[in-house]
Amino acid sequence: MLDIKKIRENPDELRKALKDRGQEAKVVDEILKLDSEWRELRSASDELRAKKNKVTQEIALLKKEKKDAEPNIHEMHKVNAELDGLARGEAEQEGKLRCVMLTIPNIPHSSVPKGTSDADNPVIRTWGEPPKFSFKPREHWEIAPELGIMDFERGVKLAGHRFTLLRGDGAKLERAVINFFLDVHEKNGYTEIFPPLLVNEKAATGTGNLPKFADQLYYCNEDKLYLIPTAEVPVTNIYMDETVQREQLPMHFCAYTPCFRREAGEYQRDIKGYMRQHQFNKVELVHICEPKDSYDELELLTKEAELVLQLLKLPYTVTPLCTGDMGFASAKTYDINVWLPGQGKYREISSCSNCEDFQARRASIRYWDEKGKPQFVHTLNGSGIAVGRTVIAIIENYQQKDGSIVIPEALRPYMKGRDKIV
Numbered sequence: 001m002l003d004i005k006k007i008r009e010n011p012d013e014l015r016k017a018l019k020d021r022g023q024e025a026k027v028v029d030e031i032l033k034l035d036s037e038w039r040e041l042r043s044a045s046d047e048l049r050a051k052k053n054k055v056t057q058e059i060a061l062l063k064k065e066k067k068d069a070e071p072n073i074h075e076m077h078k079v080n081a082e083l084d085g086l087a088r089g090e091a092e093q094e095g096k097l098r099c100v101m102l103t104i105p106n107i108p109h110s111s112v113p114k115g116t117s118d119a120d121n122p123v124i125r126t127w128g129e130p131p132k133f134s135f136k137p138r139e140h141w142e143i144a145p146e147l148g149i150m151d152f153e154r155g156v157k158l159a160g161h162r163f164t165l166l167r168g169d170g171a172k173l174e175r176a177v178i179n180f181f182l183d184v185h186e187k188n189g190y191t192e193i194f195p196p197l198l199v200n201e202k203a204a205t206g207t208g209n210l211p212k213f214a215d216q217l218y219y220c221n222e223d224k225l226y227l228i229p230t231a232e233v234p235v236t237n238i239y240m241d242e243t244v245q246r247e248q249l250p251m252h253f254c255a256y257t258p259c260f261r262r263e264a265g266e267y268q269r270d271i272k273g274y275m276r277q278h279q280f281n282k283v284e285l286v287h288i289c290e291p292k293d294s295y296d297e298l299e300l301l302t303k304e305a306e307l308v309l310q311l312l313k314l315p316y317t318v319t320p321l322c323t324g325d326m327g328f329a330s331a332k333t334y335d336i337n338v339w340l341p342g343q344g345k346y347r348e349i350s351s352c353s354n355c356e357d358f359q360a361r362r363a364s365i366r367y368w369d370e371k372g373k374p375q376f377v378h379t380l381n382g383s384g385i386a387v388g389r390t391v392i393a394i395i396e397n398y399q400q401k402d403g404s405i406v407i408p409e410a411l412r413p414y415m416k417g418r419d420k421i422v
Helices: 004-009 011-020 026-064 070-101 140-147 151-160 170-189 200-208 230-239 290-311 359-365 389-395 407-415
Strands: 126-128 191-193 226-228 243-244 251-260 280-287 316-320 332-340 345-354 363-370 372-374 378-386
Touching: 004 011, 004 026, 004 230, 011 026, 026 070, 126 290, 126 332, 140 170, 140 389, 170 191, 170 280, 170 378, 170 389, 170 407, 191 230, 191 363, 200 230, 200 359, 230 251, 230 280, 230 359, 230 372, 230 378, 251 290, 280 290, 280 389, 290 316, 290 332, 290 345, 345 389, 359 363, 372 407, 378 389
Parallel strands: 191 251, 243 363
Antiparallel strands: 126 316, 251 280, 280 378, 316 332, 332 345, 345 378, 363 372
């Protein structure tokens, strides 16, 4: 959530940010109107509280002097009644303002490139060379079923479209990738977390998933809990409604979880194969830090996600997302895109974002600064990385002419020393 004080002082900054994101800026006028009305009610309440304090003192003095205080007591009742009415109006108005504020996206950082779609995302670096084959490379949905490691039909039979059954070496490869990622990140100083896979409304609101993306979440009606779309939600909210010590910062967490997304609005995208699933595995990275450090932390986070691809020798590109393509809660995002020979193009495998204080304001996560004052932390998150898409990349980049798959050297200790899936 944005700082309402900054919007009051410079509403044009938000208007420009919304236009850069390709959104209507009229909502800024609505925010200013609601905020003005709320402040008027609060000012009236403050005046009445001051009057109440004065009358209270007068009543105490009259009673002490054994004089008639009934008129003052009657006035006190009137003030209390007015205060109750104003308090209800103030709370209602504040609720309306908060509801609108929760729908406003973050303001892009000044370094974010301007653009309207992913076509405007510049490539800032490339690592590795796409492999050359003596045959026409195939897509993972052709290779994996022949090896008996992915069963798309039975996944659909069990749960419906966008569910896949992994079998034998397919299941082992997925587990190997998860353990490999966690071990690399732990070695680099991350604290591993295994969080709840269900969260309450407050946690989902804290990271910006609610109310904006309610249609993407699986909701458990009776329990009023949401299946997590990513470990970012529970891990970022570990310190929800808390003030941490400055000495604890920065905090670096990694977490493996299954993730659940309805993929609403993605009906025609990546229908085939294992690319876009309703249930998928991911290792998430979360950083919590002081504001002054957050852009250095973004570079560190992105390099950490890149490292696992380098160790697996999978070619990739890094692109900063333009204003029209970046996520709701992000102030700046780097996408990492892995090479898929079967598709003949780079596909997203990780997004690394700095949300600045946007999530911290929603979740009320603060720290004590050097002057002993509570300030909002900055939060960052990134895939470290998407497990299923890594499996796809391994299958396609390491495919052999005979239909087998070479296991990347870095993964062999996690596959009992084997070098191939046949």
